[in-house]
Structures are given as C-alpha cells and as structure tokens.
Amino acid sequence: MLTAKGAATRQRIVDGAAQLIREQGVVNVGLDDIRAATSTSKSQLFHYFPDGKSDLMLAVARHEAEQVIAEQMPQLGELTTWRKWQAWRRRVLKMYDEQREGCALSALVGQLGLGDTTTRQIVGDMLDRWLQYLVDGVEALRASGEISEAVDPVRSATAILTAINGGATMLVATDRMNYLETALTAAIDDLRRPV
Amino acid sequence: MLTAKGAATRQRIVDGAAQLIREQGVVNVGLDDIRAATSTSKSQLFHYFPDGKSDLMLAVARHEAEQVIAEQMPQLGELTTWRKWQAWRRRVLKMYDEQREGCALSALVGQLGLGDTTTRQIVGDMLDRWLQYLVDGVEALRASGEISEAVDPVRSATAILTAINGGATMLVATDRMNYLETALTAAIDDLRRPV
C-alpha cells in the first residue's frame, strides 16, 4: 500500500508544505506552490492525500504539532532545576527570535487550528502535552525546595504557556520581541517570588 | 466628495465586513459575502474602496483596532484602584467568553495583521495604546500605595497584555477559556505579591 519510496515522497510533501506555510501563511500557499517546492505533480498530491488540501493540511498540522514540542527538546523534558528552567527560557527566546514570522507555533495555533474540528483536537492535544511538561517542571522545583510549596503548578504552567503563545502571536503580527521576552521572563521569575 | 448618505453606506460596509470577518475569519469572507450582508453592489464596494479588497481590509483593521480598545471602556481608562482593576478583569473575561471565536482582537492580530506593512502599523499602534492604559493603571496603584514601589509598570503591563493576547489566541483555537482566565488572573494578582 505504501512502499519506502512512496513514504519518502509523502514525507517530502508534508515537510515542504509545512515550510512554505510557516514562511508565507496558510492563505498564500496553494497546491501548485507545494507541488513546485517539493518537485511533485498534482496526481501525487492527491495520491498521498486523497481528500485533497484539507487532508494535507491535517498532516501538516500533525507535523507542526510535533515540531513545536520537538524543537524545545531536550530542555523542555528536564526542567528539574532553576538553571535548567533558565536554559530552556533562553532556548525558547533564541528560537523565536530567529524564526520571527516563520514560526511553527503561531502558524499552527493561529491559522491551521481554525475551523476544522480534527485540527483543533490536534492543537489542543499539543498544548496539553506542552502544559504537562511545564507542570512537571514546576513540581520538580517545588519538590527540590527551589520554590515555595504555595506555588500552584497548573496555574503557573498555564501562565507561562499563555505568555509564550501571546508573545509569539504578537511577534508575528508586530515583529517585536519585547512582548515574548518580557512576559515569559516575568512569568518564570514569578515562580520564585514569595507569596 | 462624500455626502452623508455615502458616508453612511461606507460605514455600513465596514461594519458588516468586520462582523463577517469576526464570525468566519478573513479567509472565508469574499466581496460577494460582504455585498450580500450589507445590501450593496459590487460597484459600491469599489466606489468607496477604490483599491478593492485590500483597501477595505485596511478600513476594517482600523475599525477593529478602535473596537478592541472601545469595548473595554470605560474601565480600561480608569484603572486607578485595585477594585477597578478587578472590575476591568471581569469585564474582559466576560467579553471574551461571550465572543468566543467571534473575537475582534484575535481576528485583528492573528489574521488581518499579517503581511501588509500598513496593517501591521495599525496593530502595533493599537497595542501601544492599550499597553499605555495598562502602564497608567499600574502606576496609579503604585502611587496610591496599593502595590509595592518595586513593581515595574512597563514589565507588568506587558505581561498582562501578553496574557490577554495569548489567552484570546488559544481561546479561538481550542474553545477553552482556562488559558485566558488563569493567565490574566495570575498576571494581575502578581501586581500585589511581595517582591
């Protein structure tokens, strides 16, 4: 049903489409652009994605959801000390500063995630996983005594996640880093402020 | 150059277009939809917006930028006490909860604001004005002694603004209020935590 060659082509299409969408936005990317960028033909697009564009966009959404988490690893997975939190924070800021408009997160949450129920599910699941990593990280700090027991892990993690999403959205819309940088730094610093 | 009747028609077009875009997203709204929803004809659209759709979208962006600020008034303009901050916070949460997907802010920042330099300028200016109201509010609390002198108004205001933007973006993408509610509440509560 799908040979190694076929799987490779399919992957090339998804990668290329994701890349284009990150750079130019969902609206400005047509099947012809994807075809050209991935050196494929119309028939291949519909061969690997029978339901057409919506089908392909779903695959891209899944790909980008993975990407958003993966690009923060391994730091996101081991937020066990204050130093590691700071390392992760620097990593995130550096990444988004370099990506600017070409940001997988805002493309996914802000554009791909609209409308379609299945895609929203993908976005929701991605955010859940991300949040869980943050919650685990906050709990680790609490357990080691680096921050107060009074800190609510879910609440703090949610604030941090929202800071990143808001910062990324505004970065794309205004090309200014200060929202993301200030809000993320503030949200993390708040972890060890007295209550 | 533009009679009272003409001005009214023009306004009706902008209002109707903004409404449609809030409900269905920029991508899913065509000139024909706007024409139908505002009981106008193609020629009128191009009569009042000679450069076509881009021209109209610019007017919509300006309209929505005004709307985003206006719908928070008068509370946003008088954040002088802790109680008033809480009243504003409740107002914001209630608004976005009711609007859900049909949210002017995310339509503006997430969709209209992409690409076009002029539109980005509009978004940037709107955010600047909004931030200034918040900075003024934080400074008022500081002046009256309700919060510590050590609080950095710009930093706190930026964190609050980013919380709203992130929360609104995620609300639209996931239909969940918890991000906005938790992050905004946390960002505001942080104002009066000891440093």
Added chain:
DNA sequence: CGCCGATTGGACCCGTCGGTCCAGACGTCT
C-alpha cells in the same frame, strides 16, 4: 520474463473571486 499495484506526469475542467464597466437613478445647487 511477465504481472500488477504503486508511483508519476501533466493536461484539463470548473467553480470561485477579485476586479471592470456602463447605464441609470438620485440629489443638490444654481
């Protein structure tokens, strides 16, 4: 080799959408 399904190329179709154009109605000012 010869079969068969996976894979590929690309011409073609058709609905949609932004944009153009012209003719006519309206309104206002002299």
Added chain:
DNA sequence: AGACGTCTGGACCGACGGGTCCAATCGGCG
C-alpha cells in the same frame, strides 16, 4: 427646471486554485 457629480445595480471578464482523469513508468515478486 436643468445640469453635474454622487450613488447604485448588476452583467461581465480573466486569473487562479482545487480537483479529476488517463496514460505512462517503475519496481518487486512469482
């Protein structure tokens, strides 16, 4: 009243983009 500019209706056009179709090629397997 008459004239001129504003306003309105809607037919029409051309480009673009998603989707269909068929024929050709590839590649593994008996």
